[in-house]
Amino acid sequence: MPAMKDVFRHEPSTSGCDVPTCDIVSVYLIGAYEGLAVAAIPTSIIVIGIIYFRHDALLSQELAEYLNDQDKLKHLRNEFFYPKMATLPHVDKSLVNLEEDSVYLCGNSLGLLPKATTRIMDEQFKKWAEIGVFGHLDGEIPWAFCDECCLDGVAKLVGAHPSEIAVMNGLTVNVHVLFTAFYKPTPSRHKILIESKAFPSDHYAIESQIRLKGLKVEDSMICLEPRQGEDILRTEDILSYIEEHGDSISIIFFSGVQYYTGQLFEIEKITAAGHAKGCLVGWDLAHAYANVPLKLHEWDVDFACWCSYKYGCTGAGGLAGAFVNERFAEDKRDRMLGWWSHKYSTRFIMDNVLDLDTGAAGYRISNPPIMLAVAVLGFLEVMEKTNLEELREKSIHLTGYLEFLIDHYFGANSAKDRKVHCEIMTPRDSSQRGCQLSLKFNYDIASVYKELVKRGVAVDKRYPYVIRVAPVHLYNNFTDVWRFVQILVKCVDELEKELDKK
Numbered sequence: 302m303p304a305m306k307d308v309f310r311h312e313p314s315t316s317g318c319d320v321p322t323c324d325i326v327s328v329y330l331i332g333a334y335e336g337l338a339v340a341a342i343p344t345s346i347i348v349i350g351i352i353y354f355r356h357d358a359l360l361s362q363e364l365a366e367y368l369n370d371q372d373k374l375k376h377l378r379n380e381f382f383y384p385k386m387a388t389l390p391h392v393d394k395s396l397v398n399l400e401e402d403s404v405y406l407c408g409n410s411l412g413l414l415p416k417a418t419t420r421i422m423d424e425q426f427k428k429w430a431e432i433g434v435f436g437h438l439d440g441e442i443p444w445a446f447c448d449e450c451c452l453d454g455v456a457k458l459v460g461a462h463p464s465e466i467a468v469m470n471g472l473t474v475n476v477h478v479l480f481t482a483f484y485k486p487t488p489s490r491h492k493i494l495i496e497s498k499a500f501p502s503d504h505y506a507i508e509s510q511i512r513l514k515g516l517k518v519e520d521s522m523i524c525l526e527p528r529q530g531e532d533i534l535r536t537e538d539i540l541s542y543i544e545e546h547g548d549s550i551s552i553i554f555f556s557g558v559q560y561y562t563g564q565l566f567e568i569e570k571i572t573a574a575g576h577a578k579g580c581l582v583g584w585d586l587a588h589a590y591a592n593v594p595l596k597l598h599e600w601d602v603d604f605a606c607w608c609s610y611k612y613g614c615t616g617a618g619g620l621a622g623a624f625v626n627e628r629f630a631e632d633k634r635d636r637m638l639g640w641w642s643h644k645y646s647t648r649f650i651m652d653n654v655l656d657l658d659t660g661a662a663g664y665r666i667s668n669p670p671i672m673l674a675v676a677v678l679g680f681l682e683v684m685e686k687t688n689l690e691e692l693r694e695k696s697i698h699l700t701g702y703l704e705f706l707i708d709h710y711f712g713a714n715s716a717k718d719r720k721v722h723c724e725i726m727t728p729r730d731s732s733q734r735g736c737q738l739s740l741k742f743n744y745d746i747a748s749v750y751k752e753l754v755k756r757g758v759a760v761d762k763r764y765p766y767v768i769r770v771a772p773v774h775l776y777n778n779f780t781d782v783w784r785f786v787q788i789l790v791k792c793v794d795e796l797e798k799e800l801d802k803k
């Protein structure tokens with residue numbers, strides 16, 4: 302990578318735009334010219350812009366490359382298998398350079414494979430082949446305790462004590478495990494408060510939990526809606542609902558980061574408001590785990606669960622997690638049980654007299670799946686080289702840069718009056734979102750998605766309006782974001798051409 306000063310000389314750039322010299326005055330003018338779009342870009346990038354670039358350079362590939370060069374976490378990309386254009390399916394070979402990296406911005410759905418995972422997995426296959434059943438208790442990762450080998454690392458990611466964590470099952474199964482234990486409705490307090498746009502699996506799980514208790518969903522499930530015409534649930538509205546109706550609510554169950562809008566809820570405030578009214582407060586952290594720093598213990602969350610295959614990079618259907626606050630460690634509440642709920646010290650006496658394990662360990666049911674635990678361990682090996690605080694710092698810049706470019710090309714002040722356009726649905730305040738931006742289109746998202754995929758972009762679509770784009774702090778860089786936006790502009794141009802023909 303050339304030094305910054307060499308990149309930003311007067312030569313024509315590879316992207317075709319003239320690379321500007323340092324021009325502080327004109328960069329200041331960008332603020333007036335671009336208005337809100339520039340306000341959205343993180344301060345550090347504006348500062349770089351103010352010091353070194355003029356307006357057009359803020360849009361240049363060179364800026365993206367400069368930011369990559371400055372990124373102290375750039376080495377982490379090499380810890381993952383990053384897909385090439387040539388290996389992605391559905392790519393139109395005439396539209397891409399097959400040698401190039403693809404534009405993978407879909408870690409909100411399925412994170413990339415850490416190289417460490419393949420090594421640890423091969424070690425387990427070898428061990429299985431060589432020692433069979435002895436593998437349960439022998440070797441570097443005794444399979445009978447493979448979930449426990451993950452506890453320290455996972456606890457750190459969610460801000461908990463290891464004894465508050467269980468690594469087990471799938472996410473929705475853990476929703477059921479936790480609700481079976483914590484949902485104890487009474488005639489005066491039987492309601493469950495969720496978001497109106499909760500993920501379908503959570504919605505169905507809660508409905509079924511209500512019915513399993515002999516109650517009616519219409520009476521006991523409250524789905525809190527955003528204000529009319531808004532997509533984002535305002536914290537003030539959530540808090541005032543709890544204040545007004547909390548006395549009849551048994552459990553408040555929200556997602557940490559909302560899958561559709563990308564909103565990061567104010568977990569600490571909402572938890573405290575629920576507690577003030579005597580409710581239990583649980584969280585589905587599917588989109589928050591390994592995305593944003595969490596402090597479940599400090600925030601006094603009652604229980605939580607998450608999947609690990611998104612930002613946690615454990616592969617499809619990867620091993621999920623659960624948090625049970627230490628205040629419930631000894632309470633022996635009724636729950637779903639199995640032999641792994643039983644303390645290890647007496648488990649193999651096999652007398653069918655339950656000696657319930659303490660803490661989250663007592664919520665386990667089955668023996669842990671080593672092949673799934675390997676993927677958690679592979680990811681944790683990567684996490685040993687970094688931490689969520691520094692990843693978050695990068696993430697705010699990366700997502701802010703995406704926001705800036707989207708606003709520039711599609712926002713209200715963009716130069717082109719477009720028939721096909723998108724706007725950012727995710728909150729503008731970086732403290733209220735994680736890696737993901739949800740782009741809300743005024744056009745059929747399946748067509749936009751198809752054009753993107755043809756050009757080697759991996760993102761995902763969620764009906765009715767949204768394409769989710771998640772530059773992930775661990776392996777994405779500013780060039781991925783820059784290339785995505787260039788490709789999106791091309792796709793939209795193509796779709797508009799088609800529209801003009803009609």
Ligand SMILES: Cc1ncc(COP(=O)(O)O)c(C=O)c1O
Nearest residue numbers: 471472473474500502560587608
């Ligand atoms: C918020 C949320 N809840 C639940 C699920 C379902 O997870 P699983 O199929 O692993 O149970 C998902 C999956 O993406 C999700 O995003």
